[in-house]
Amino acid sequence: MSLQVSFCQTFDNCAIDLDLNLANRGVTAVFGPSGVGKSTLLRVIAGLDEIDGAKVRFNAQVWQDKGRFLPAHERKLAMVFQQPSLFEHMSVEQNIYYARRFSTKPANSAFPVEDFIDTLQLRSLLKRAPQTLSGGEQQRVAIVRALAADPQLLLMDEPLASLDDSLKSEFMLTFEALLRQVPIPVIYVTHSKLEVARLCSQLVLLDNGRCIGQGATQQVLTDLSHPLALEEDAKSALHGKIIAHDKHHHITQIDTQAGIIWVSLVPSAINTTVNLVIKAKDVSVTLSKQTDSSILNILPAKIVDFRHAGKGKTILKIAVGETFLLGQITDKSFAHLALKKEQEMFVQVKSVALS
Ligand SMILES: Nc1ncnc2c1ncn2[C@@H]1O[C@H](COP(=O)(O)OP(=O)(O)OP(=O)(O)O)[C@@H](O)[C@H]1O
Numbered sequence: 001m002s003l004q005v006s007f008c009q010t011f012d013n014c015a016i017d018l019d020l021n022l023a024n025r026g027v028t029a030v031f032g033p034s035g036v037g038k039s040t041l042l043r044v045i046a047g048l049d050e051i052d053g054a055k056v057r058f059n060a061q062v063w064q065d066k067g068r069f070l071p072a073h074e075r076k077l078a079m080v081f082q083q084p085s086l087f088e089h090m091s092v093e094q095n096i097y098y099a100r101r102f103s104t105k106p107a108n109s110a111f112p113v114e115d116f117i118d119t120l121q122l123r124s125l126l127k128r129a130p131q132t133l134s135g136g137e138q139q140r141v142a143i144v145r146a147l148a149a150d151p152q153l154l155l156m157d158e159p160l161a162s163l164d165d166s167l168k169s170e171f172m173l174t175f176e177a178l179l180r181q182v183p184i185p186v187i188y189v190t191h192s193k194l195e196v197a198r199l200c201s202q203l204v205l206l207d208n209g210r211c212i213g214q215g216a217t218q219q220v221l222t223d224l225s226h227p228l229a230l231e232e233d234a235k236s237a238l239h240g241k242i243i244a245h246d247k248h249h250h251i252t253q254i255d256t257q258a259g260i261i262w263v264s265l266v267p268s269a270i271n272t273t274v275n276l277v278i279k280a281k282d283v284s285v286t287l288s289k290q291t292d293s294s295i296l297n298i299l300p301a302k303i304v305d306f307r308h309a310g311k312g313k314t315i316l317k318i319a320v321g322e323t324f325l326l327g328q329i330t331d332k333s334f335a336h337l338a339l340k341k342e343q344e345m346f347v348q349v350k351s352v353a354l355s
Pocket residue numbers: 011012013014032033034035036037038039040041191
């Protein structure tokens with residue numbers, strides 16, 4: 001049971017040739033540079049583009065194949081775009097419940113729209129007109145409105161792209177909580193590695209109209225055969241649970257697959273699950289465990305693989321606990337420490353982002 005999509009489309013300036021089998025649960029990122037075919041893929045899935053020969057199947061339903069083409073409104077999916085485009089003549093509440101009228105499920109169905117309203121902190125805004133809301137608030141309404149129609153599949157095309165960076169980081173924790181609540185698969189198009197690492201459990205990498213990598217996010221992000229891992233802003237992701245707050249020192253302790261990690265104070269309760277993002281350039285290595293370092297996160301580890309990425313930089317794939325992290329060090333340090341595959345050492349994680 002999954003979402004299967006295959007199509008070939010040639011435009012003047014590019015050819016897109018995709019054959020994908022996407023997970024039918026969790027959030028799947030579709031990531032790649034501009035013009036690789038991400039939005040075209042969403043449009044084919046949504047039934048907004050009818051491309052000859054395309055095949056789209058969602059679980060047992062055939063949405064497009066051999067002369068059959070189910071129009072968009074019969075596909076039981078919802079889309080969230082970069083721009084919220086709410087109905088201006090309706091209140092926030094009317095916008096949300098307008099979509100609910102098209103739902104085939106009863107008002108008290110398992111799809112928890114009222115919970116989504118609370119999670120995205122919209123309750124106090126329900127009577128407001130959309131044009132009186134900030135961009136971030138409008139986008140939160142657009143997301144709940146999409147979910148209120150009880151879709152079986154949610155497509156999101158760069159939903160955070162129109163928000164400025166401070167709004168985005170403020171929104172990320174609540175958005176992450178919402179995506180955990182959503183009981184349907186989400187396909188999430190983005191240019192942002194941070195959003196991929198924070199929000200998405202699966203990752204499809206597109207380049208030049210083709211799929212060049214697919215799998216669990218952390219596995220793809222730390223695969224040194226993909227260009228992503230060798231880029232200047234390479235990142236890895238860690239899943240964890242908050243186990244303690246040290247409010248005096250303004251830090252939070254998180255139990256992750258890599259071990260216990262300290263991060264700046266997170267405004268969430270103990271036992272909340274969170275995704276951490278670790279930049280490769282914030283991860284360094286040391287052959288012996290430092291006891292006089294200012295770095296709080298020092299964990300036993302082993303080098304699994306490495307690549308010289310150019311400009312004097314080496315990227316290390318490092319096994320830590322039950323997972324992998326990327327580390328970026330200079331070629332000079334790599335030679336000086338005589339690092340090699342299978343070498344046991346310690347990773348030092350200087351800083352961890354939650355947003
Ligand atoms: N209707 C069309 N006519 C001609 N070319 C098109 C059409 N639709 C898409 N393209 C081309 O197909 C390619 C893929 O477009 P698409 O919008 O899917 O890319 P994208 O990965 O979503 O890009 P971005 O991240 O910039 O939104 C682009 O080169 C685009 O110019």
